[in-house]
Amino acid sequence: MSNRTRLWLSIGIPVLLVIVVVGAFLWQQRAAGSGTSGTHVVVTPAPGSECTKIPKTAPSQLTTMNFALDWTPNTNHTGIYVALAQNWYRDEGIDLHLLPYSSSVSPDVLVSSGKADAGVSSTEGIVADAALGQPVVSIAAIIQHNTSALVTLADSGLNRPRDLDGKKYGGFGAPYEGAVVGEIIKKDGGKGEFTNITLSVDAMQALESHRIDFVWVFEGWEVIQAERSGVKLNVFPIINYGIPDYYTPNIITSPTEIQQKPDLLRRFMLATTCGYEYARTHARQAAQMLIDRANADTPGTFPDTGLVFASQDFLSPRYADPGRKWGLQDAAAWHGYPQFILNSGGVLDASGKPVHSMNFDKLWTNQFLP
Amino acid sequence: MRLRAFASYGPAIVLAVAILLLWEAYVRAGNISPQVLPAPSAILAGLVANWAVIYDNMLPTLVETVLGLLIAIVMGVILAILLDLSGWVRKAIYPLLVTSQTIPIVTVAALLLLWIGYDIRSKLILVILYCFFPIAVACADGLASVEPELIHLLKSMNASRWQILWMVRLPAAMPAFFSGLRIATTYSVIGAVFSEYVGGEKGLGIYLQRATNSFAIVQVFAAIVVISALSILLFGLVSLIERLALPWYSGRRAGA
Numbered sequence: 001m002s003n004r005t006r007l008w009l010s011i012g013i014p015v016l017l018v019i020v021v022v023g024a025f026l027w028q029q030r031a032a033g034s035g036t037s038g039t040h041v042v043v044t045p046a047p048g049s050e051c052t053k054i055p056k057t058a059p060s061q062l063t064t065m066n067f068a069l070d071w072t073p074n075t076n077h078t079g080i081y082v083a084l085a086q087n088w089y090r091d092e093g094i095d096l097h098l099l100p101y102s103s104s105v106s107p108d109v110l111v112s113s114g115k116a117d118a119g120v121s122s123t124e125g126i127v128a129d130a131a132l133g134q135p136v137v138s139i140a141a142i143i144q145h146n147t148s149a150l151v152t153l154a155d156s157g158l159n160r161p162r163d164l165d166g167k168k169y170g171g172f173g174a175p176y177e178g179a180v181v182g183e184i185i186k187k188d189g190g191k192g193e194f195t196n197i198t199l200s201v202d203a204m205q206a207l208e209s210h211r212i213d214f215v216w217v218f219e220g221w222e223v224i225q226a227e228r229s230g231v232k233l234n235v236f237p238i239i240n241y242g243i244p245d246y247y248t249p250n251i252i253t254s255p256t257e258i259q260q261k262p263d264l265l266r267r268f269m270l271a272t273t274c275g276y277e278y279a280r281t282h283a284r285q286a287a288q289m290l291i292d293r294a295n296a297d298t299p300g301t302f303p304d305t306g307l308v309f310a311s312q313d314f315l316s317p318r319y320a321d322p323g324r325k326w327g328l329q330d331a332a333a334w335h336g337y338p339q340f341i342l343n344s345g346g347v348l349d350a351s352g353k354p355v356h357s358m359n360f361d362k363l364w365t366n367q368f369l370p
Numbered sequence: 371m372r373l374r375a376f377a378s379y380g381p382a383i384v385l386a387v388a389i390l391l392l393w394e395a396y397v398r399a400g401n402i403s404p405q406v407l408p409a410p411s412a413i414l415a416g417l418v419a420n421w422a423v424i425y426d427n428m429l430p431t432l433v434e435t436v437l438g439l440l441i442a443i444v445m446g447v448i449l450a451i452l453l454d455l456s457g458w459v460r461k462a463i464y465p466l467l468v469t470s471q472t473i474p475i476v477t478v479a480a481l482l483l484l485w486i487g488y489d490i491r492s493k494l495i496l497v498i499l500y501c502f503f504p505i506a507v508a509c510a511d512g513l514a515s516v517e518p519e520l521i522h523l524l525k526s527m528n529a530s531r532w533q534i535l536w537m538v539r540l541p542a543a544m545p546a547f548f549s550g551l552r553i554a555t556t557y558s559v560i561g562a563v564f565s566e567y568v569g570g571e572k573g574l575g576i577y578l579q580r581a582t583n584s585f586a587i588v589q590v591f592a593a594i595v596v597i598s599a600l601s602i603l604l605f606g607l608v609s610l611i612e613r614l615a616l617p618w619y620s621g622r623r624a625g626a
Contacts (some may be wrong), residue, residue, distance in 0.1 A: 006614045017436060025429045072580045104571075113484060202585070203583070301580050302584060
């Protein structure tokens with residue numbers, strides 16, 4: 001091989017590689033842009049409901065709105081995906097962008113820094129934000145009652161919370177975890193002493209491989225997945241063991257946003273509410289819209305659609321109690337649990353000192369619900 | 371000669387096959403739940419069954435990797451030449467360059483998301499951060515290691531600073547440059563995957579995250595296989611180019 005050929009090959013191969021890769025990428029982008037998304041079910045809102053107020057056609061001017069997700073798409077987000085699939089945001093004059101979940105930037109940070117107009121968080125998160133001086137406000141409760149639970153393997157012999165004394169707990173590193181878990185064990189007659197191991201891996205895997213004895217998970221996702229894969233669990237819902245009921249997840253926005261764009265938030269919450277109201281009564285169709293929409297944005301979002309349907313069947317009746325409107329929050333829930341975690345000493349301010357009181361009523365509002 | 375070069379991979383292949391067989395046997399014997407560690411055969415089947423979706427997610431990752439690596443090469447080489455220009459520049463920049471590598475990249479990633487957003491730019495920056503340091507340092511060391519006699523010779527022939535750089539120093543720095551590049555290449559795919567994991571729409575990092583959150587462990591492993599294969603392919607390509615560009619050097623290395 002001559003030196004000249006060698007030189008040309010050494011330059012040509014990388015150039016060719018770049019052309020092929022970028023070309024394939026652009027071609028894929030174009031193909032994705034021109035593709036139409038499967039069958040489209042058009043939903044007519046029930047007569048008499050607020051949802052009939054949504055105009056049938058979109059206004060010519062759309063306001064862009066960024067919405068930060070708290071996790072990869074799941075059945076907590078179904079109502080938002082339904083409203084997206086039905087173009088209800090567009091009809092309300094909103095061009096809604098979903099900001100994907102980030103493991104290093106929480107929706108709370110995105111919302112309080114103005115990078116997102118609204119997002120998904122939890123009561124614990126909102127209380128911690130207020131203590132740190134980056135206030136956010138809950139404008140809806142996505143699920144009316146807490147659906148989290150401590151679980152053990154059925155064959156572990158740990159059949160009630162007081163058996164958990166001295167056992168290994170696989171946690172997620174939140175400061176209030178120890179207080180909540182300890183309280184549950186004490187309420188059941190135990191001492192409330194256990195080893196807390198913070199895991200960054202899937203806690204259910206660690207549980208199934210017997211590396212830890214119990215974890216704190218959501219019934220609507222992890223417990224359903226365990227049932228589907230034939231793992232038998234003992235489930236101790238936390239609100240059955242003396243922990244005050246509270247909302248998780250919540251839809252949040254920032255105080256600045258409330259001051260500057262109340263009308264946008266009202267329109268956003270109308271479309272969102274209609275999405276969740278639809279999902280309450282149409283679990284299967286709503287789950288299908290979540291799957292279709294999320295897979296169109298990111299192929300492979302739901303490797304196991306059966307899990308989504310099963311989870312939706314669990315969650316749809318739990319978005320709100322029968323006869324109650326979706327999203328409403330009560331003062332009682334905003335005083336009980338927040339005070340409980342403040343008392344536990346698990347909430348710290350920016351300088352690391354425990355916070356013992358705050359004005360809880362500044363943390364939530366129902367004013368944007370239709 | 372070709373055959374012998376190929377045969378030199380023999381032990382690695384035998385070892386890899388042995389590990390895979392042991393792994394398969396271990397899982398099949400029921401020692402571990404397939405939901406924790408799937409067998410290699412199950413991973414392969416999962417890879418084949420989900421290939422279309424994995425391919426869809428592979429392209430964005432590959433674009434970030436290749437473009438990021440390319441920009442890192444250009445930046446790394448320019449920086450190396452700058453460092454070599456004068457002792458002062460070197461003394462000023464080099465410590466900062468090393469310090470920049472001690473910052474945990476997770477924190478930088480979070481800031482990039484807030485400043486720049488979720489598009490390809492923030493991902494390119496992360497890949498560049500991962501890749502340009504080994505290239506710049508290796509290349510700078512290469513430039514500094516030229517035999518002084520050669521430079522004296524060119525100076526005696528009245529060569530300019532740039533002529534010396536172009537005719538003697540850059541060619542002499544090439545072996546070091548390729549060493550740095552090979553290290554950077556192995557980082558590049560992981561860098562791109564990590565940047566997506568931090569937050570993004572599409573890509574192997576996102577696929578990995580979603581498969582994990584849906585408990586689809588087979589697909590998590592399938593994605594890992596693809597990530598490794600891409601890294602190895604890119605590494606092989608760099609080695610091939612090195613062979614083409616520096617036949618004298620790689621010949622000597624193989625003989626040693």
